[in-house]
Amino acid sequence: xxxxxxxxxxxxxxxxxxxxxxxxxxxxxxxxxxxxxxxxxxxxxxxxxxxxxxxxxxxxxxxxxxxxxxxxxxxxxxxxxxxxxxxxxxxxxxxxxxxxxxxxxxxxxxxxxxxxxxxxxxxxxxxxxxxxxxxxxxxxxxxxxxxxxxxxxxxxxxxxxxxxxxxx
Numbered sequence: 001x002x003x004x005x006x007x008x009x010x011x012x013x014x015x016x017x018x019x020x021x022x023x024x025x026x027x028x029x030x031x032x033x034x035x036x037x038x039x040x041x042x043x044x045x046x047x048x049x050x051x052x053x054x055x056x057x058x059x060x061x062x063x064x065x066x067x068x069x070x071x072x073x074x075x076x077x078x079x080x081x082x083x084x085x086x087x088x089x090x091x092x093x094x095x096x097x098x099x100x101x102x103x104x105x106x107x108x109x110x111x112x113x114x115x116x117x118x119x120x121x122x123x124x125x126x127x128x129x130x131x132x133x134x135x136x137x138x139x140x141x142x143x144x145x146x147x148x149x150x151x152x153x154x155x156x157x158x159x160x161x162x163x164x165x166x167x168x
Contacts, residue, residue, distance in 0.1 A: 005031035007148055009041065011066050011109070015086035017123035018115070020066055026109035030145045034105050036134050040069045042084055043101040043147060050099055066106065067093070071135025082143075083135060087126030092133055102147035 011024045020026070020039060028041055043064035044050045067084035070092065075081045081094040082103065111117055119127070 005029055005145065006107075009149065013066075014088050015091075016066060016068070017088040017126065018120050019087065019117055019123055020106075020109070021111050021115040021117065023112040023115075024109050024117070026066065026106050028104045029107045030102070030104045030142055030147065032105040032107060032142065034069055034103065034140045034142060036069060036071045036137060038069045039106040040067060040084070041065070041102070041104050041106060042067050042082075042095070043103075044095060045099050045101045047099050050095075064102070068130065069103070069140075070130065070133050071137045072140070073135060083133060085130045085133065087123050087130065090126040090129040092130070097143070100143045102145075103143035104145070104147075105142065 006027060006029050008025060008027050011020050011026050012022060014022050016039070026041070034040060041064050065084075067086055070083035070085045073081045073083060073094070075094075075096060080097040082097060082100060084093045084095065085091065086093075109117075
């Protein structure tokens with residue numbers, strides 16, 4: 001029986017290099033605690049300054065992004081800023097907690113046939129650039145553990161599960 005706190009999604013893009021290859025089918029636990037350095041799925045609300053990001057992502061059929069959780073800092077207005085990173089190219093994205101629809105832990109996955117999730121020298125160089133920005137913030141609870149992908153994605157999830165079972 002499937003865990004009610006879990007869901008799956010298809011990772012699109014190269015922002016995490018070969019750590020999470022494009023086309024990987026990833027599993028998420030929406031109730032799992034998150035620690036600095038974990039791979040997470042991030043769903044951002046369409047609020048300023050993320051309105052253009054939402055339009056861009058929605059236009060591609062994406063619900064969110066897959067990133068490395070770097071920690072939490074306090075913003076100028078006192079609000080918590082969640083820090084997310086990527087390694088290709090190395091970038092850091094500060095997102096106010098109020099702009100987060102969900103942040104959930106990626107617990108596993110399957111890479112496309114012929115690819116693995118071994119970091120290359122380039123990936124390691126990108127990770128080395130992120131290292132100074134890791135923030136000790138202790139174990140964090142997921143943001144909005146009740147969030148799930150919309151029902152219209154269930155057909156895609158079933159199709160990807162079938163592909164996964166057949167050795168995708």
